[in-house]
Amino acid sequence: MRLTWSDVSEWVDAAHRIDRRRLSEARNRALGAHAAALSREFIKRETDVPSLEAAIHFLKYGPPGLARPPKGARADHPTTPVIMDLMNRLAVLKRRDEMGAGDNWTAMIGGSDAYSA
Template sequence: MIEIENNLEAVENALWLLKRGPTGLQRPQRGKRGNHPSTPIIMALQNRAAILRRSADVIPQGENWRAVHDPG
């Protein structure tokens, strides 16, 4: 699901919940995160956010976007 998410705000909100949210959702303290199930999820979210930020900067969404960037 993370790989296909296109909403940067949703990805950033998920990261916030896992890093700073309520006690039940927060990742463990440093030194105890290595094998925790949230670690690969946080990494995937951070990577997806970086991709979405980079895409937003490179490809403008305007009237001609489809004509220039859509291979179909």
Template structure:
């Protein structure tokens, strides 16, 4: 038997060994497979397992399964368990496609960039107040860059960049470094390039040209003046 006894007060130990849990006990919800624990056989067929963060628990093979490991392998500590919990919590916070996000301080929820644009326009319809400005700021900070980089519709990206280039949405030049909207604009322009779409600047230039051409066109339903006059000409 190993000279070290991780079970103070327990003297009738038939055998003591380290094991890797392959089937956690159902009574310990935090226990996970892969933990290295001390196991002591205190009576024939009855074992005492030292579960990190949960103390010592009696068990048998039908309640928990394990595989023995060498004594020089360190046991799982409560610090390691807490670090794993933090890692798993961070993984849950990682952005996922289609993930519903709610803008802090509002009831506005959105799953993609088009819905984010719609939520922004809803904020613009609210009366001017310090609360609205705080909600606008929260809405910008809540947008993950991954939402932009996964957008597949150039029209949605153009609409988003229209918002970013509108008045007072971004900080003044010289104060934009580190602000989330700077990363957002870069991500949107990069995504347009990946999709093979026209750049935002070219898109804006084309929009200006289209507006100019529409102004030169005659109103629908009316003929140009020279055509109206031609209709009344007659040789008789």
């Protein structure tokens, strides 16, 4: 079954659907491929803080095949840059709520991308 999504919340829902499949090597491969499919450009478009937090939690503490490995094996793991991109986007959105767009925003963040859809 092919799963599609249009935002991070739907990506998390699709990950849950994959996780509910029967335990197998194919399921684990599907979870790994699903994690890799969450691209930087896709993450940069997300504007919903709870969705980003859910994706971060799932990638950090989720099922084997999707979750990051234990400490010491994370540096070259494919989930590491995805988690970092999610955390960076979350930080941008949280700063947006603390500091409105304007000259300070541009100086600190480099643009108004938190407001882009």
